[in-house]
Amino acid sequence: MSEQNLHFDSPHKRLPDIADMAEAIRRGDRIKLGQAITLTESTRADHQIQARELINYCLPHSGKSIRIGVTGSPGVGKSTFIEALGSYLVNQNKKVAVLAIDPTSQISKGSILGDKTRMEKLSNHPLAFVRPSPAGESLGGVARKTREAIILCETAGYEVIFVETVGVGQSETAVHYMVDIFLLLLLPGAGDELQGIKRGIVEMADIIIVNKADGERLNLAKQARQAYANALHFLLPKESGWVPKFMTCSALYETGIAETWALIKSFNAFSKENLFFEKNRKQQAGYWFYQSLREGLERSFFENEIIKQQLKQAEAEVLEQKRSPFEAAQALLDFFLKSVK
Template identity: 50%
Template structure:
């Protein structure tokens, strides 16, 4: 019989223990459920999850790195989802296992990437050899990039040998995706005139190929002209990859025209860069760049603790009201006693 006068003792709930060994082993066997679990751990913002995530990546590192990583960007309306679907079908038919990822730091504002609507990629979404994972719904570009890099490694360890990384954000996201992939593709449309005027030179200098999509029906001739216009521009730009001359091509993802040619182009690129040593050189540089980015992220996280965040808001208010100069505010923020 329970004693009503006896004090009840509540034990403090401890943080969940994560069996990294089990997750890692399951991922290497291709278990999609555990792959999703591992990626969720990587995406977690909980401080106590970071050591677990680091350990998981470290354990899987020897099993990673054996894929072809393709970065994809494109102007609005270029048909990225349709193109990925068509290209994915070709790759699957050749025996490849595909992971489709997104880098979209702006999705919480823009409504998300194409991956939010899997009905546009119905074949890939239901294929057993395809894994689709959108980026986190919000966050800084650096944070999303970190998660995407580590997600790539987990997917490779799970046996996915073709990784498609699609950027739907704007600005620096193209450079971030370029920095984590082997081949970078720009998907464009017909009607080059105004589009070429507005195309950033920086993006053009990142690409290994440009593909003008929707080159069918009445758009075919215009697409060919657009291809010629792009090739003229590419002739005067420094190639993104040493020893490779980027060129523009046409295709119709809707009618599966030109997709095989793009596949052959990418295979040629991979073989050429591996033979020249550029492939391994780029991968090594990307690993070091990744480390540098992680240092920046960690410094930012460490510096802006809760106390600093409160002080930052106070100083911002004073600067806004001209009570304090920006330089004085920064000095106060970096004061060891702050």
């Protein structure tokens, strides 16, 4: 339906561009891929229409990668880890893309992947594509952009896609709902720092990796792995049927990297075998559909200029207990549903 409208609106201009862009992406043109991601990040209305069309073009060519979520506290070495594992993979002739979700980057300016020198080796490799976290105020917006970037990268033939996130707010949950496998990186230090990591995040992890297992920390890291394994053996069985695995690695010295990849491949085979892989991707699509509906609905209401004014007044009356919150809400809703066209 929306595609037909687009045909009608601009038979000579937009469509050839988008089709050309999609074809260039399919041929693996990195510059066009970068431009396409920028298009999906744009807030301009005409860009958004083009971006939706492009995504629908690419959708049938997407889905063939393994999507790997990577999380862990700041300083745990996520970027070094991804660079080590990514380099290992491009050396095996695999195409690797790295994306990030970091809703805090607008505030702190300390964006993950924002500093391009952090993955210098990987980002200069012809088989790798590294993209900083998109700008965006809301997690929902950032999540949409990242999920669309995944589709575009897959269309361009990237076989392994990393999505890096830092443990702030709900960003792990968002990443969890867009990847096939979820890695949690921890530091050697036997249990202490697990306190800082929310239980829900630990429960999402398919592989828990104690990083920085090198030099003097090697034994400490091994002890930590064992302590985590002991502490977490009571975790509920996962829907995938996969039992979480515990590892040590040194991203810096590149030890444990091949083993991590072997485990990821083993998870991949396991979840494809028992059909969880496909089921999970379907559930994720459903999740984002309903999530987008709810967010869009709220945005259309709370960002409506007339509602904004009335809301302020109504809220004040409610807080002063001059008006029932239910009655005030209903009156505002009635007004909104009558006024939108």
